[in-house]
Amino acid sequence: MKSFLALLLAFALGLGGGLVYAWAVNPVSYTDTSPASLRDDFRADYLTLIAVAYDAGGDLPRARARLAQFAYAEPGPILAALAQQRLGQGWPESQARALARLAADLAGPASVASAPASPPAVAGTATPTRTATPVPSPAPTRTPTSTPGAPFRLLAQDPVCVPDLGQALLQVEVVDAAGQPVAGSEVRVVWDTGQDHFFTGLKPDLGIGYGDFTLTPGVTYSVQLVDSDQPVTGLTAGECLAEDGTRYPGSWLLRFQQPAR
Amino acid sequence: MKPIVRLLAALLVGAAMGLIYGWVVQPVRYVDTAPGSLRADYRTDYVLMVAQAYTAEQDLLTAQVRLASLGPQPPADLVTAALTYAVDHGFTRADLETLNQLAVALRNAAPPAEIQAP
Numbered sequence: 038m039k040s041f042l043a044l045l046l047a048f049a050l051g052l053g054g055g056l057v058y059a060w061a062v063n064p065v066s067y068t069d070t071s072p073a074s075l076r077d078d079f080r081a082d083y084l085t086l087i088a089v090a091y092d093a094g095g096d097l098p099r100a101r102a103r104l105a106q107f108a109y110a111e112p113g114p115i116l117a118a119l120a121q122q123r124l125g126q127g128w129p130e131s132q133a134r135a136l137a138r139l140a141a142d143l144a145g146p147a148s149v150a151s152a153p154a155s156p157p158a159v160a161g162t163a164t165p166t167r168t169a170t171p172v173p174s175p176a177p178t179r180t181p182t183s184t185p186g187a188p189f190r191l192l193a194q195d196p197v198c199v200p201d202l203g204q205a206l207l208q209v210e211v212v213d214a215a216g217q218p219v220a221g222s223e224v225r226v227v228w229d230t231g232q233d234h235f236f237t238g239l240k241p242d243l244g245i246g247y248g249d250f251t252l253t254p255g256v257t258y259s260v261q262l263v264d265s266d267q268p269v270t271g272l273t274a275g276e277c278l279a280e281d282g283t284r285y286p287g288s289w290l291l292r293f294q295q296p297a298r
Numbered sequence: 299m300k301p302i303v304r305l306l307a308a309l310l311v312g313a314a315m316g317l318i319y320g321w322v323v324q325p326v327r328y329v330d331t332a333p334g335s336l337r338a339d340y341r342t343d344y345v346l347m348v349a350q351a352y353t354a355e356q357d358l359l360t361a362q363v364r365l366a367s368l369g370p371q372p373p374a375d376l377v378t379a380a381l382t383y384a385v386d387h388g389f390t391r392a393d394l395e396t397l398n399q400l401a402v403a404l405r406n407a408a409p410p411a412e413i414q415a416p
Contacts, residue, residue, distance in 0.1 A: 055316020
Protein backbone atom coordinates (compact mmCIF):
# COMPACT_ATOMS: atom_id res chain seq x y z
CA MET A 38 0.00 0.00 0.00
CA LYS A 39 2.80 2.34 0.98
CA SER A 40 4.67 1.48 -2.18
CA PHE A 41 1.57 2.16 -4.26
CA LEU A 42 1.12 5.56 -2.66
CA ALA A 43 4.74 6.41 -3.35
CA LEU A 44 4.29 5.43 -6.97
CA LEU A 45 1.16 7.53 -7.20
CA LEU A 46 2.95 10.49 -5.65
CA ALA A 47 5.85 10.14 -8.07
CA PHE A 48 3.44 9.97 -10.98
CA ALA A 49 1.59 13.07 -9.76
CA LEU A 50 4.86 14.91 -9.31
CA GLY A 51 5.93 13.97 -12.80
CA LEU A 52 2.58 14.98 -14.23
CA GLY A 53 2.68 18.30 -12.43
CA GLY A 54 6.24 18.94 -13.53
CA GLY A 55 5.34 18.13 -17.10
CA LEU A 56 2.39 20.49 -17.07
CA VAL A 57 4.43 23.30 -15.52
CA TYR A 58 7.07 22.83 -18.21
CA ALA A 59 4.51 22.64 -21.01
CA TRP A 60 2.33 25.51 -19.89
CA ALA A 61 4.74 27.89 -18.18
CA VAL A 62 8.39 27.17 -18.91
CA ASN A 63 8.18 26.22 -22.56
CA PRO A 64 4.63 26.59 -23.80
CA VAL A 65 3.55 26.02 -27.36
CA SER A 66 4.64 29.15 -29.14
CA TYR A 67 2.37 30.79 -31.68
CA THR A 68 4.61 33.18 -33.52
CA ASP A 69 3.09 32.75 -36.96
CA THR A 70 -0.50 33.60 -36.25
CA SER A 71 -3.18 34.62 -38.68
CA PRO A 72 -5.36 37.72 -38.45
CA ALA A 73 -8.28 35.51 -37.38
CA SER A 74 -6.65 35.01 -33.98
CA LEU A 75 -6.26 38.71 -33.26
CA ARG A 76 -7.74 40.20 -30.11
CA ASP A 77 -11.03 41.99 -30.69
CA ASP A 78 -9.59 45.50 -30.67
CA PHE A 79 -6.73 44.55 -32.97
CA ARG A 80 -9.20 42.74 -35.18
CA ALA A 81 -11.32 45.88 -35.42
CA ASP A 82 -8.21 47.87 -36.33
CA TYR A 83 -7.27 45.28 -38.94
CA LEU A 84 -10.74 45.31 -40.50
CA THR A 85 -10.67 49.09 -40.56
CA LEU A 86 -7.29 49.03 -42.22
CA ILE A 87 -8.64 46.69 -44.89
CA ALA A 88 -11.45 49.15 -45.52
CA VAL A 89 -9.15 52.18 -45.58
CA ALA A 90 -6.78 50.42 -47.97
CA TYR A 91 -9.75 49.50 -50.16
CA ASP A 92 -10.97 53.07 -50.03
CA ALA A 93 -7.56 54.21 -51.21
CA GLY A 94 -7.11 51.71 -54.01
CA GLY A 95 -10.58 50.49 -54.89
CA ASP A 96 -9.40 46.91 -55.32
CA LEU A 97 -12.42 44.89 -54.28
CA PRO A 98 -11.01 41.41 -55.05
CA ARG A 99 -8.05 42.16 -52.83
CA ALA A 100 -10.29 43.45 -50.06
CA ARG A 101 -12.36 40.27 -50.34
CA ALA A 102 -9.19 38.16 -50.13
CA ARG A 103 -8.12 40.02 -47.03
CA LEU A 104 -11.51 39.64 -45.40
CA ALA A 105 -11.53 35.94 -46.24
CA GLN A 106 -8.83 35.46 -43.61
CA PHE A 107 -11.50 35.99 -40.99
CA ALA A 108 -13.88 33.41 -42.45
CA TYR A 109 -16.93 35.58 -41.97
CA ALA A 110 -19.98 34.22 -43.75
CA GLU A 111 -21.24 37.76 -44.29
CA PRO A 112 -18.53 40.37 -43.67
CA GLY A 113 -20.70 43.25 -44.89
CA PRO A 114 -22.95 43.58 -41.81
CA ILE A 115 -19.92 43.16 -39.54
CA LEU A 116 -18.15 46.03 -41.29
CA ALA A 117 -21.30 48.14 -41.18
CA ALA A 118 -21.68 47.52 -37.46
CA LEU A 119 -18.02 48.37 -36.95
CA ALA A 120 -18.52 51.61 -38.87
CA GLN A 121 -21.36 52.60 -36.59
CA GLN A 122 -19.36 51.60 -33.53
CA ARG A 123 -16.34 53.62 -34.59
CA LEU A 124 -18.48 56.60 -35.45
CA GLY A 125 -20.01 56.45 -32.00
CA GLN A 126 -16.61 56.12 -30.36
CA GLY A 127 -15.30 59.24 -32.04
CA TRP A 128 -12.90 57.65 -34.50
CA PRO A 129 -12.20 59.67 -37.66
CA GLU A 130 -15.19 59.84 -39.96
CA SER A 131 -13.03 58.75 -42.85
CA GLN A 132 -12.70 55.34 -41.22
CA ALA A 133 -16.45 54.94 -40.81
CA ARG A 134 -16.95 56.09 -44.35
CA ALA A 135 -14.40 53.59 -45.66
CA LEU A 136 -15.99 50.77 -43.67
CA ALA A 137 -19.43 51.74 -44.93
CA ARG A 138 -18.22 51.90 -48.49
CA LEU A 139 -16.61 48.48 -48.32
CA ALA A 140 -19.68 47.01 -46.61
CA ALA A 141 -21.87 48.44 -49.34
CA ASP A 142 -19.61 47.33 -52.16
CA LEU A 143 -19.47 43.82 -50.77
CA ALA A 144 -23.26 43.73 -50.82
CA GLY A 145 -23.42 43.95 -54.56
CA PRO A 146 -22.86 46.05 -57.61
CA ALA A 147 -22.58 49.37 -55.93
CA SER A 148 -22.61 52.77 -57.41
CA VAL A 149 -19.74 54.48 -55.75
CA ALA A 150 -19.32 57.85 -57.32
CA SER A 151 -15.88 58.35 -55.85
CA ALA A 152 -14.46 54.98 -56.79
CA PRO A 153 -11.07 55.55 -58.32
CA ALA A 154 -9.91 53.35 -61.11
CA SER A 155 -7.44 50.87 -59.72
CA PRO A 156 -4.59 49.42 -61.69
CA PRO A 157 -4.43 45.68 -62.21
CA ALA A 158 -3.23 44.18 -58.99
CA VAL A 159 -1.48 41.08 -57.95
CA ALA A 160 -3.09 38.94 -55.33
CA GLY A 161 0.07 38.95 -53.32
CA THR A 162 -1.72 39.18 -50.03
CA ALA A 163 -2.21 36.75 -47.25
CA THR A 164 -0.25 33.97 -48.72
CA PRO A 165 3.36 33.06 -48.26
CA THR A 166 3.63 31.68 -51.74
CA ARG A 167 4.34 33.70 -54.80
CA THR A 168 1.10 34.52 -56.54
CA ALA A 169 2.03 36.53 -59.55
CA THR A 170 -1.18 35.91 -61.43
CA PRO A 171 -2.57 39.29 -62.34
CA VAL A 172 -6.08 39.79 -61.15
CA PRO A 173 -7.82 42.18 -63.50
CA SER A 174 -9.36 44.93 -61.53
CA PRO A 175 -13.06 45.49 -61.95
CA ALA A 176 -14.01 48.19 -64.37
CA PRO A 177 -14.62 51.52 -62.73
CA THR A 178 -18.24 51.73 -61.67
CA ARG A 179 -18.48 55.41 -62.29
CA THR A 180 -21.49 55.90 -64.49
CA PRO A 181 -21.21 58.25 -67.42
CA THR A 182 -24.39 60.07 -66.46
CA SER A 183 -23.28 61.03 -62.99
CA THR A 184 -21.78 64.41 -62.38
CA PRO A 185 -18.91 64.13 -59.94
CA GLY A 186 -19.04 66.93 -57.47
CA ALA A 187 -22.49 68.15 -58.47
CA PRO A 188 -24.63 68.78 -55.41
CA PHE A 189 -27.39 66.29 -54.77
CA ARG A 190 -30.93 67.56 -54.99
CA LEU A 191 -33.83 66.74 -52.73
CA LEU A 192 -36.08 64.56 -54.82
CA ALA A 193 -38.85 63.81 -52.34
CA GLN A 194 -39.81 64.35 -48.74
CA ASP A 195 -42.48 61.87 -47.70
CA PRO A 196 -44.06 61.00 -44.37
CA VAL A 197 -43.76 57.32 -43.51
CA CYS A 198 -46.26 55.45 -41.38
CA VAL A 199 -44.99 51.96 -40.62
CA PRO A 200 -46.04 50.60 -37.21
CA ASP A 201 -43.26 48.01 -37.24
CA LEU A 202 -40.58 50.69 -37.03
CA GLY A 203 -41.52 51.27 -33.40
CA GLN A 204 -39.95 54.72 -33.36
CA ALA A 205 -39.80 57.84 -35.46
CA LEU A 206 -37.00 57.65 -37.97
CA LEU A 207 -35.43 60.06 -40.36
CA GLN A 208 -34.82 57.85 -43.36
CA VAL A 209 -32.58 58.99 -46.17
CA GLU A 210 -32.03 57.43 -49.54
CA VAL A 211 -29.32 58.72 -51.83
CA VAL A 212 -29.07 57.79 -55.50
CA ASP A 213 -26.85 58.99 -58.29
CA ALA A 214 -27.92 60.34 -61.65
CA ALA A 215 -28.49 56.82 -62.95
CA GLY A 216 -30.74 56.00 -60.00
CA GLN A 217 -28.19 53.74 -58.39
CA PRO A 218 -27.86 53.93 -54.59
CA VAL A 219 -24.83 55.76 -53.24
CA ALA A 220 -23.12 54.51 -50.10
CA GLY A 221 -21.02 56.59 -47.76
CA SER A 222 -22.99 59.82 -48.10
CA GLU A 223 -22.84 61.86 -44.93
CA VAL A 224 -26.03 63.38 -43.54
CA ARG A 225 -25.90 66.08 -40.89
CA VAL A 226 -28.74 66.49 -38.44
CA VAL A 227 -29.02 69.64 -36.34
CA TRP A 228 -31.52 70.53 -33.64
CA ASP A 229 -31.82 73.20 -30.97
CA THR A 230 -29.54 71.60 -28.45
CA GLY A 231 -27.23 69.49 -30.52
CA GLN A 232 -26.18 67.92 -33.76
CA ASP A 233 -25.22 64.54 -35.11
CA HIS A 234 -24.49 62.85 -38.37
CA PHE A 235 -24.80 59.50 -40.05
CA PHE A 236 -23.87 57.80 -43.30
CA THR A 237 -25.71 55.87 -45.92
CA GLY A 238 -24.67 52.29 -46.46
CA LEU A 239 -24.35 51.28 -42.82
CA LYS A 240 -27.40 49.04 -43.16
CA PRO A 241 -26.73 47.21 -46.39
CA ASP A 242 -29.71 44.94 -45.83
CA LEU A 243 -31.95 47.99 -46.27
CA GLY A 244 -30.07 49.23 -49.30
CA ILE A 245 -26.61 50.60 -49.72
CA GLY A 246 -27.91 54.09 -50.33
CA TYR A 247 -30.00 54.03 -47.19
CA GLY A 248 -29.32 55.57 -43.79
CA ASP A 249 -31.51 56.50 -40.87
CA PHE A 250 -31.56 58.47 -37.65
CA THR A 251 -33.91 58.22 -34.68
CA LEU A 252 -36.05 61.30 -34.16
CA THR A 253 -37.08 62.42 -30.70
CA PRO A 254 -40.75 63.46 -30.59
CA GLY A 255 -41.20 67.16 -30.01
CA VAL A 256 -37.79 68.14 -31.38
CA THR A 257 -37.45 70.08 -34.63
CA TYR A 258 -34.60 69.08 -36.89
CA SER A 259 -32.72 70.50 -39.82
CA VAL A 260 -31.20 67.94 -42.13
CA GLN A 261 -28.60 68.35 -44.82
CA LEU A 262 -26.85 65.91 -47.04
CA VAL A 263 -23.22 67.03 -46.97
CA ASP A 264 -23.04 66.70 -50.74
CA SER A 265 -26.15 68.82 -51.18
CA ASP A 266 -26.78 72.52 -50.89
CA GLN A 267 -30.42 72.05 -49.98
CA PRO A 268 -31.03 71.83 -46.22
CA VAL A 269 -34.35 70.39 -45.12
CA THR A 270 -35.67 72.34 -42.17
CA GLY A 271 -38.53 72.05 -39.74
CA LEU A 272 -38.63 68.26 -39.58
CA THR A 273 -40.40 66.82 -36.54
CA ALA A 274 -41.46 63.32 -35.67
CA GLY A 275 -44.97 62.90 -36.91
CA GLU A 276 -47.86 60.89 -35.58
CA CYS A 277 -49.65 58.13 -37.41
CA LEU A 278 -52.98 56.48 -36.77
CA ALA A 279 -53.17 52.71 -36.77
CA GLU A 280 -56.21 50.78 -37.98
CA ASP A 281 -57.21 50.05 -34.42
CA GLY A 282 -57.19 53.74 -33.61
CA THR A 283 -53.94 53.79 -31.67
CA ARG A 284 -51.29 56.35 -32.48
CA TYR A 285 -47.64 55.63 -33.18
CA PRO A 286 -44.58 57.69 -34.19
CA GLY A 287 -44.38 58.74 -37.79
CA SER A 288 -41.15 58.87 -39.78
CA TRP A 289 -39.82 60.86 -42.72
CA LEU A 290 -38.21 59.61 -45.89
CA LEU A 291 -35.96 62.01 -47.77
CA ARG A 292 -34.73 61.00 -51.21
CA PHE A 293 -31.74 62.75 -52.72
CA GLN A 294 -30.45 62.38 -56.24
CA GLN A 295 -27.45 63.72 -58.02
CA PRO A 296 -28.48 65.64 -61.15
CA ALA A 297 -27.56 64.26 -64.53
CA ARG A 298 -24.90 65.95 -66.55
CA MET B 299 12.64 -4.04 -9.89
CA LYS B 300 14.06 -1.77 -7.27
CA PRO B 301 11.65 0.67 -5.64
CA ILE B 302 13.70 3.65 -6.72
CA VAL B 303 13.56 2.55 -10.34
CA ARG B 304 9.81 2.10 -10.11
CA LEU B 305 9.46 5.55 -8.62
CA LEU B 306 11.63 7.03 -11.32
CA ALA B 307 9.62 5.25 -14.00
CA ALA B 308 6.36 6.54 -12.53
CA LEU B 309 7.83 10.03 -12.44
CA LEU B 310 8.88 9.82 -16.08
CA VAL B 311 5.52 8.42 -17.18
CA GLY B 312 3.76 11.21 -15.33
CA ALA B 313 6.02 13.84 -16.84
CA ALA B 314 5.52 12.43 -20.32
CA MET B 315 1.77 12.43 -19.88
CA GLY B 316 1.92 15.97 -18.57
CA LEU B 317 3.88 17.10 -21.60
CA ILE B 318 1.54 15.32 -24.00
CA TYR B 319 -1.46 16.88 -22.30
CA GLY B 320 0.12 20.33 -22.18
CA TRP B 321 1.51 20.38 -25.70
CA VAL B 322 -0.97 18.27 -27.66
CA VAL B 323 -4.26 17.70 -25.87
CA GLN B 324 -4.68 21.05 -24.19
CA PRO B 325 -1.92 23.39 -25.31
CA VAL B 326 -1.76 27.02 -24.35
CA ARG B 327 -4.18 28.81 -26.66
CA TYR B 328 -3.33 32.18 -28.05
CA VAL B 329 -6.69 33.47 -29.19
CA ASP B 330 -6.15 37.11 -28.37
CA THR B 331 -2.97 37.73 -30.27
CA ALA B 332 -1.47 41.03 -31.32
CA PRO B 333 -0.48 41.99 -34.86
CA GLY B 334 3.15 41.57 -33.79
CA SER B 335 2.75 37.81 -33.83
CA LEU B 336 1.42 37.65 -37.39
CA ARG B 337 3.09 35.40 -39.90
CA ALA B 338 5.50 37.10 -42.26
CA ASP B 339 3.09 37.19 -45.19
CA TYR B 340 0.32 38.67 -43.07
CA ARG B 341 2.75 41.18 -41.57
CA THR B 342 3.79 42.23 -45.04
CA ASP B 343 0.19 42.60 -46.10
CA TYR B 344 -0.52 44.62 -42.97
CA VAL B 345 2.36 46.97 -43.79
CA LEU B 346 1.14 47.16 -47.38
CA MET B 347 -2.32 48.19 -46.18
CA VAL B 348 -0.76 50.85 -43.98
CA ALA B 349 1.20 52.07 -47.01
CA GLN B 350 -1.91 52.10 -49.19
CA ALA B 351 -3.77 54.07 -46.55
CA TYR B 352 -0.84 56.44 -46.26
CA THR B 353 -0.86 57.01 -50.00
CA ALA B 354 -4.43 58.27 -49.74
CA GLU B 355 -4.32 59.97 -46.35
CA GLN B 356 -0.76 61.39 -46.42
CA ASP B 357 -0.85 61.12 -42.64
CA LEU B 358 2.53 59.85 -41.51
CA LEU B 359 1.67 59.93 -37.82
CA THR B 360 -1.33 57.66 -38.34
CA ALA B 361 0.84 55.33 -40.41
CA GLN B 362 3.42 55.22 -37.61
CA VAL B 363 0.73 54.45 -35.04
CA ARG B 364 -0.60 51.63 -37.20
CA LEU B 365 2.88 50.22 -37.68
CA ALA B 366 3.54 50.38 -33.96
CA SER B 367 1.06 47.52 -33.54
CA LEU B 368 3.59 45.25 -35.20
CA GLY B 369 6.18 45.64 -32.49
CA PRO B 370 8.82 47.86 -31.00
CA GLN B 371 11.03 47.99 -34.09
CA PRO B 372 11.43 51.36 -35.81
CA PRO B 373 8.62 51.83 -38.36
CA ALA B 374 11.14 52.30 -41.17
CA ASP B 375 12.64 48.89 -40.38
CA LEU B 376 9.21 47.27 -40.47
CA VAL B 377 8.52 48.74 -43.89
CA THR B 378 11.98 47.75 -45.13
CA ALA B 379 11.37 44.19 -43.98
CA ALA B 380 8.02 44.20 -45.75
CA LEU B 381 9.66 45.54 -48.90
CA THR B 382 12.24 42.78 -48.79
CA TYR B 383 9.53 40.16 -48.40
CA ALA B 384 7.47 41.73 -51.17
CA VAL B 385 10.43 41.74 -53.55
CA ASP B 386 11.27 38.14 -52.72
CA HIS B 387 7.70 37.00 -53.27
CA GLY B 388 6.88 38.78 -56.49
CA PHE B 389 4.53 41.51 -55.40
CA THR B 390 3.50 43.89 -58.15
CA ARG B 391 5.46 46.96 -59.04
CA ALA B 392 2.58 49.09 -57.81
CA ASP B 393 2.72 47.41 -54.39
CA LEU B 394 6.47 47.85 -54.21
CA GLU B 395 6.17 51.52 -55.08
CA THR B 396 3.49 52.00 -52.48
CA LEU B 397 5.68 50.40 -49.83
CA ASN B 398 8.67 52.38 -51.00
CA GLN B 399 6.77 55.66 -50.72
CA LEU B 400 6.05 54.94 -47.10
CA ALA B 401 9.61 53.83 -46.45
CA VAL B 402 10.98 57.03 -47.94
CA ALA B 403 8.52 59.16 -45.98
CA LEU B 404 9.52 57.44 -42.75
CA ARG B 405 13.20 57.85 -43.44
CA ASN B 406 12.75 61.51 -44.24
CA ALA B 407 10.61 62.15 -41.20
CA ALA B 408 12.21 64.23 -38.50
CA PRO B 409 13.30 62.10 -35.54
CA PRO B 410 11.30 62.64 -32.39
CA ALA B 411 12.68 65.35 -30.18
CA GLU B 412 14.78 64.09 -27.32
CA ILE B 413 13.84 65.02 -23.82
CA GLN B 414 16.59 67.11 -22.35
CA ALA B 415 17.88 66.18 -18.95
CA PRO B 416 17.36 68.91 -16.35
